[in-house]
Structure formats: C-alpha cells, structure tokens
Amino acid sequence: MIDPVEIALEYVDWRDFFPHLRWIPQRNFERKIEKMYSRRLAVMKALIKEQSERAASGEESLYEEIQSICGSDKITEENLCRLPLLDAVFHETLRTHIPLPIVPLRYVHEDTELGGYYVPAGSEIAINLYGCNMDENRWEKPEEWNPERFLDDKKKYAPSDLYKTMAFGAGKRLCPGALQATLIVCTTIGRLVQEFEWRLEDGEEEDVDIVGIINQKLHPMHAVIRPRNL
Numbered sequence: 001m002i003d004p005v006e007i008a009l010e011y012v013d014w015r016d017f018f019p020h021l022r023w024i025p026q027r028n029f030e031r032k033i034e035k036m037y038s039r040r041l042a043v044m045k046a047l048i049k050e051q052s053e054r055a056a057s058g059e060e061s062l063y064e065e066i067q068s069i070c071g072s073d074k075i076t077e078e079n080l081c082r083l084p085l086l087d088a089v090f091h092e093t094l095r096t097h098i099p100l101p102i103v104p105l106r107y108v109h110e111d112t113e114l115g116g117y118y119v120p121a122g123s124e125i126a127i128n129l130y131g132c133n134m135d136e137n138r139w140e141k142p143e144e145w146n147p148e149r150f151l152d153d154k155k156k157y158a159p160s161d162l163y164k165t166m167a168f169g170a171g172k173r174l175c176p177g178a179l180q181a182t183l184i185v186c187t188t189i190g191r192l193v194q195e196f197e198w199r200l201e202d203g204e205e206e207d208v209d210i211v212g213i214i215n216q217k218l219h220p221m222h223a224v225i226r227p228r229n230l
Ligand code: HEM
Pocket: 099, 100, 103, 104, 166, 167, 168, 169, 170, 171, 172, 173, 174, 175, 176, 177, 178, 180, 181, 182, 185
C-alpha cells in the first residue's frame, strides 16, 4: 500500500519552504528528481512514437480504402457513402479537436429537469461539448485519436452519425451547415490523402489546442507533403 505522506516527504524539497537556505546542497534529492525526469521523458517519447506510428498506419489504411473504392478516379461526394473509414476519421478528428468546444448559451424559459438536475427558469446554460467528447464513461481512452471506435458496427453510411460527437450541437439550434460541412471536409481530406503522401516535419509533435470561441492549435503543426505516383 502506497502511503501518500511518505511519498510527499520523499519528493518534497524542504528548502522550498526556507528559500534563504537554498545554498545547502541536497544532492540526493536532486538526483531523484533528475531520475524521475529522464524516466518521464523516456515514457513520453515512447508514447509519442507509438502515436505517430498509429497515425501513419491510419493514413495508409485510409489510402487503401480510397484506392479500393475509387481506383484511379478522383473522390467525389457520391463515393463518400462507400468510405466508412474516411467518415470515421472525420468524426474522430471532430471529437478530439472539436472546433466549437462550448455551444452558445441557452436560456431556460421555464422550470425544467435535465439529466436528473432541477434547472430553474431564467438560468443560462453553457454546454461543454469538449467535456462530452472526453467523457470516460462514454468513450474508451477518450484522449486517444482512434477512428476505429466508429467502425465497430458500422457497415454502411448512416446519416444519424452526423450527431455522434455533438460537434454540430443538438436540438433546435443545431448546426444547419452540418451536412454541407461533412461533404466538403470529407471530400477534401479524401482528395488530399488520395493525391499526396503526408508526414510531419522532423521534430514536430502533437501540440495543445487553445480554447476560444473557435478552437485552434497554439502552434500550428507543419507537415511535409509529396505527390503520390511521381
Ligand atoms: C465542421 C464544420 C462545422 C462545425 C463543427 C459547426 C458547429 C456548429 C455548432 C456546434 C453550432 C451550435 C449548435 C448549437 O447551438 O446547438 C453551429 C451553429 C451554426 N452553424 Fe455550424 N458548424 C460547422 C459548419 C457550418 C457551415 C458550413 C455552416 C453554413 C453553411 C454553418 C452554419 C451554422 C449556423 C447558421 C449556426 C447557427 C444555428 C442556430 O443558432 O440556429 N456551420 N455550428
């Protein structure tokens, strides 16, 4: 059984509480922290490598799917219903990097009950779509980008899938452009994968999203692309 007090004592530098005694050497403690730091770095590198390989193999399988359906023809909207993996990539990317993380405020006109909570009239509610998409009770390993989670029982195109991740909101005010966005984005991603090989520029790593009205990358990632079939 791990004793939290023991751990705290072991990994707390008492000099933090007496800054004027900072000059007293604490080599043992520093060595412990350095060891932890290098172990953490090794674990992070292994995780990033695993994730990069996974992403690269995702691109290849996606490419194979597109090839097997479209052959040498260019992807068009008509092909999309036969490309479930492309659809899954779209939804999984919206789930993990939701563009609009919090829907515009809803005003409650009358006393109501929602999900077991009493909500009095006059309340304003903000729905955290990002939180819904990262809910461990609903998604297995929610932080992982894994399009296959949408393929389990999906043999053919189902329009209701548009609302799986709530990326387009829900209810009366749901995004009226959802279908248009799906058709345009899926055709675009499909064409970009069909025509180019993609890889991240050396040293690029997954970066944090920053949350605003529209989500975006703190430091946009750089990719290197090369036309296929040169
Ligand atoms: C991937 C692309 C898009 C995403 C993720 C997205 C997401 C959303 C979300 C979350 C809402 C709020 C829904 C709610 O309050 O429940 C919304 C509203 C809206 N979206 Fe989109 N949207 C996208 C593309 C588009 C496009 C292409 C159009 C127009 C052609 C569009 C037009 C609108 C409009 C007019 C509303 C306001 C609807 C209302 O308040 O009644 N969106 N969108």
